[in-house]
Amino acid sequence: MDDYSIFIGRQPILSRSGDIYAYELLYRNSEENYFPDINPEQATISLLINTFLSVGIDQVTSGARSFINFSGELLAQDVFMSLNPDQVVIEILEDVEITPALLHRLRMFKEAGFTLALDDFILQEQYVTYSQLFELVDIIKVDFMQTSIVEKHRITSFLKNYPSIILLAEKIETEADYQLALKSGYDLFQGYFFAKPDIIKSAEIPSNTLIHMQIIDYFQKGSQSVNQLSDLIMRDVSISYKLLRFINSLAFDIPRQISSIKQAIMMIGLRDTKKWLQVLMLHDLGKDLKDGRVKALIELSLRRARACELLAKYKGKANKDEYFLTGMFSLIDAVMRRKWEDILPLLSLSDIIIDTLNGRRTEITPYLQLIKAVESFDWEQVEQLSGELAIPKKELSSIFLQAMRWSQGIEEEMD
Structure with missing residues (x-):
């Protein structure tokens, strides 16, 4: 398996009309379609980072919302309040203890606009004790494989007191399960009868x-x-x-x-x-660089970033930071093994950076071309571009030496 592969499982959740209402996103660490032996909190953190910060949520769900499992520990962290509530359904795991503190947190998520779902619901004593939970929850998921007919009936009878709550039947395996769920008033459906989870694979960018x-x-x-x-x-x-x-x-x-x-x-x-x-x-933290190809591309990206920045600084450019980012991301397609048109929409870069990376000519273009010419030992092109940009060869050599030392210094820290 590629050390820098990312895997995200997703299973559609369907409406009564058969349309995709959302996807449940599932942590995976290989193309094997099962949940690996990993701490649930770590699984959710990895899933969120892989989905939102590496691949891109729109690439994963095509605009549909995503159900993501949250433990009690993760619900207590403020950082997840900054997620877009139009994209995420907070799925509260069945083993989360209901407490006044948890209800307060759920109320905060609710006020922020999030949809809340209870996973693998059965009528426990804690739910009866904290009945105000049902004033906050929007969706309740019932496991049709594990829940008995008697318990299913108890659940539907109990929830008649909360008509705004939507029932979701999960682990629907057969036509009989589906028909029973329809007759019992369920409005959302998930399970192998409709689709098994599929695996989305992408590439990670290694870190230092x-x-x-x-x-x-x-x-x-x-x-x-x-x-x-x-x-x-x-x-x-x-x-x-x-x-x-x-x-x-x-x-x-x-x-x-x-x-x-x-x-x-x-x-x-x-x-x-x-x-x-x-x-x-x-x-x-703790991930090591093992792929020599990726390591070389990362070092080259850093070298280009620094060289672009130093060239811009030498020429008195006010936007040297844009030169730096252009150099840094000039090889991101090769690092991630994805097309430019799939990557650039995911980044909120300025127009001049995006235009340069897309191959449209900008003020940065000749500087990036000069750097590439030096890298490929195209001395005729170096002579032409350095002349056009009025950069003396001595200064050019000094800049590349500084950029090389800077990037190698960082890479040596990675080893």
Whole structure:
């Protein structure tokens, strides 16, 4: 298995008319279609990061909403409140203990616009004790395979007191199950009778463990420096990419023109950026670079980013951060093994960066061409472009040496 493959399971949830109402998203770590032996919290964190920050939610669900399992521990974390409630249904696992504190958290999610679902519902004493739960819940899922006929009848009778709650029949295996669910007043359906979970496969961008450690140190020191944090993030292609993806998953509208990592942090807010980075650290920390091809592409991406930035600085460009991001993401298609047209819509980059990466000529284009010419030892092209840009060969050599040392220094930290 490719060390940098991402796998996301999804199973459709259908309406009475047979339309796709939503998908339940499932953590997977291979193309084998079963849940691996992993902590549920870690599974959900990985699923959220893979879905929203690596692949892109629209690529996974094609615009439909996604049911995602949440444990009590995850429901207590403020960071997930920043997800877009139009995209996510909070599915509360059956083993979550109902407490006044949990009800308070669920009320906060509800007020933020989230749809709440109870998973694998059976009539437990805690549900009767905390009947106010049913004033918050929108959907109740009943396991048709494991729940007895008697228990199903008890559930439907009990929920007549809460007519706004939608019943979802899951693990529908046969036509008989489906017909029973229809007659019993269920409006949503999920199970092998309709479709088995399918697996979406994509590629992960490997991260730099040392940069992760330095970011954690930044947190522990309680630093409030946006400049310091942006400098750290700029040294890691994976975090930079995911930060820009995070902007597209936010629940509120923000300007979509990003020209620097610092600007992205300022748009999100330092507080929320820190929260998401902490979740990202839990997911990524300890991953090692094993694929030599990917490692080489990451180093080359960093070298291009630094060279673009230094060339822009030498020429007195005010937008040197845009040059840096253009260089950094110039190989992202090769790293992720995805087409440009699939990747660029996922990022909130400025027009000049997107146009350059798409091959349209911009002020950045000749600088990127010059860098590529040096990389491929095309000295005729180097001579022509450096002349047109009025960059002396001595200065060009110095810039490339600095860029190489900078990128290699980061790569050595990864080993």
